Amino acid sequence: MVLLFKQDFYAEKKVRINDRRAKHISVIHDAKPGTLLQVGLLNGQKGLGEITSINSSRVEMEVTLNTLPPSPLPLTVILALPRPKMLRKIIFTLCTLGVKKIILINSFCVEKSYWQSPSLNHENINHFIHLGLEQAKDTISPAIEQHHRFKPFVEDKLPELAQNTLQLIAHPNAKEACPESLTKPVTLAVGPEGGFIDYEIRRFKESGFNPIHVGSRILTVETAVPVLVSKLFKL
16 A cells, blocks of 8 residues: 655645655556555545556655545554664564554663664654555554653553553463453563563563463564464454
8 A cells, every 4th residue: 555644745635756655656566647556644544546647756646535444453562672673573563463552661681772773763663664554554653652761661651551451461481371362452561582581570460461471482572573463363
């Protein structure tokens, strides 16, 4: 799906695109005047766009937006900040799966340098959000929060954040398996590559979180996240 932004519109139903999307439409779709493409307005509706003019660097379309985006998952993901390269992949993946709230937190095993990464810049995060939305034919951007200190987060933010949800924390040594095919709202905490330390697990448990596992294999974070989400909900 071609994701549109308000600044693309030069008239009520007419858009002009002259960035990477134009090149993709021209080269990958091999589109021509009259070609119909699936489009969607960021945080708005979806529909069809008919190309009225196109060259290698610019595309103009007349669009009709009359379809709602897919329903979001009732899931909040709390994620100990991973390596920057992995973070980009996870944000992309969570967007394609329909997750609309992502909380990035600190942990003992999170390297301090990760918090200074350009990957956390608003513009860079939005880039991977938009790629994920395009892939999934979705338009609703997730909310992403950053919390640099663990203790203030679990004491001041976590209780309200997870209120009225099933509270789960992924942990390979957990006795209980991950529940499947849920319909209720869930708050899921996922640790860093080294895992949450015992103190962090204890603080989550004191807040009402139940440790779960997805089997005996130790997975990387970027693998564990989509496995957990796909088990929790029917996608």
